Amino acid sequence: MAPDFEQLNKKKIIIAIPNPAFAEALKKHFENENIHVLEVCVVVDHLVERLHLIKEDPSTTLDAVIISSSLAVKQSDKRHEFLADVIDRVREDFSKSSIIFLSDEKQGHPLLAELVSMGIYNIFLKSQKSEPLNIKQLIKCIDHPLPYSEVKKYRNYDQGIPWRRFVNGAQSITINIEGHNKDKAHRRQDKQNVKEGEVSTNTSNEINSSSKEMDEDEEHLVKSNKQTNKTILPDIMEEELEESDFWTLPDLKQKIVVRDRIVGKSVISVVGIEKGVGTTHSSILIANYLASHGYSVKLLELSGNNELVYIEKAYEGKNVDTRLNDEFIIEGVTYVKSADEFEMADHLNSEHTHIVLDMGTYETTEHISEFHRASTQVVVASGSEWKQHNIKRFLSSNHVDLERCIFMVPLVSKQSIADIEKDNEGIHALEIPFHSDPFDSQDDTNEQFDLVFDRGFTKKKKMIKRSILLLATIILMFLLIFFISR
Structure with missing residues (x-):
C-alpha cells in the first residue's frame, strides 16, 4: 500500500488536558485545521507512556504538545513542581517539538517563571483579560513561539508561594521501564548545570535579588554536602517526594x-x-x-x-x-x-x-x-x-x-x-x-x-433485514409467475 503523503505532511501533536470534554473539543478544532492529533491524554502517566512510544519509534514525528497546568493535579495536591519536571523531560527528549502551555494559574506563579527559564514561551493564561483561545494562533505557535518580550513578565513571581530554587534548571526525571517481575523505579536526579563551587552570574538582571541569597542554614547545608560529595535536593518535603514525585509506568512488554x-x-x-x-x-x-x-x-x-x-x-x-x-x-x-x-x-x-x-x-x-x-x-x-x-x-x-x-x-x-x-x-x-x-x-x-x-446501528440492521425480506419476496413472486405461466 502506498504511503498516505497527505497524512505524512500533517503536523502531529499531543493534547494533554485532564478535562476530556475540553480536550476532545480542542482536538476537533485542530483536525478541522488539518492538524493530526496523535493522542488525547487525561492523566500524566498516559502522556509519559505515549511520549516514550513516540521516542522509540523513529517513523513518528511530534511537532507539539499542548499541556494544561491541571494535568498533574491529584485530589487537592496540584503537584506543580512535579509537572515542571515532566515538562523539562519532554523538552529534553523532544527538543525540536513546541510546548504550548495552558495555565490555570495567574501571573506571579513560580511555575510560569520556571517554564520561561526553560525557554518555553507559548504560555496562555486562563485568567488573563484577552481574547479567547484562537486555534490559528495556537497552530502558529507550533512553528513560531511567542516572543520573549511577551512572557518576560512571568519571571517575576510571588516569593510567598512555596517553591524550590530553579536557577540551575528543573529536576531531571529518569524513567526506568523494566520487565514485569522487576522493580520499577523512577528517580529524580539533581541536574548540575554549573560546576561545583561556582555560582552563575548571567541571570543577575533577570531574577529577583531575593531569590539569589541563601540564608545561613542553606549555606551550611551546601558546605556539609560538598564535604560528603552528596547531591542536594531542592526545597521539597521528603514526604512529597515519596508520595507524589515518583510514578510507575505500565509494563510495555505486557x-x-x-x-x-x-x-x-x-x-x-x-x-x-x-x-x-x-x-x-x-x-x-x-x-x-x-x-x-x-x-x-x-x-x-x-x-x-x-x-x-x-x-x-x-x-x-x-x-x-x-x-x-x-x-x-x-x-x-x-x-x-x-x-x-x-x-x-x-x-x-x-x-x-x-x-x-x-x-x-x-x-x-x-x-x-x-x-x-x-x-x-x-x-x-x-x-x-x-x-x-x-x-x-x-x-x-x-x-x-x-x-x-x-x-x-x-x-x-x-x-x-x-x-x-x-x-x-x-x-x-x-x-x-x-x-x-x-x-x-x-x-x-x-x-x-x-x-x-x-x-444508528440497530436501525441500519432493521433496514437491511427489511430490504433482504423485500427482495426475497419479489424473487419469490417472479418465480411463482414464471411457473404459473408455463
Missing part, C-alpha cells in the same frame, strides 16, 4: 499497542444515583452492545461489590477457581474484577478501544474522579415517582456536566421519561426496557443505546 485504536479510545463511566438501581446490569448491557458492533471493550469493576466473581462462576462453572485470574472474557468483552489497587493509566494504555467503568453508587464510590474524567457519563436512576427526587439531589451537585451526562431509567414509559426531563431542565434521559439477560442482544435496548453513541 500490552499490544494499536495506534489507531488508542487515539480513538472512549471511556464510559456508569454510576447509580442510589443503591439497587442496576449499575452492573447497565454496564454489562453497554459493554455487550459495543462489542456486538466490533469494538474491543473492557469492563472494570470499581463498585467494590465483587459481583464479577459470581458472573465468572456462572459462565465458567461453579468449580472454577476465581482467584487464578484478575480478568476473564465473555463474548468478546474483557471483565476486570475488583482489586485493592487501581491505576487507570494501566487500562488507558491497553489495546481496547472502549472502557466501561462500573462504579456502583455515586455517593459511595472511591473513584468519583474517574467518573468526571470519562468522555461519556452514564447515570442510572429509578423512575418511580417517589424516587425521582433523587435525580434533583444528584443534579444539585456542582460536578455534573450535563453535556456529557446521560440518564438511563429502567422499566418506565416514554411519558415518565418526558416528565423527568421536564422536571429537571437540561438533562437527557433514556428509557431502558425490560432486559432480563444483559448478555443477550435486544433491539429495543439497542435502539436506546444508538441514541447515546450516535451510531
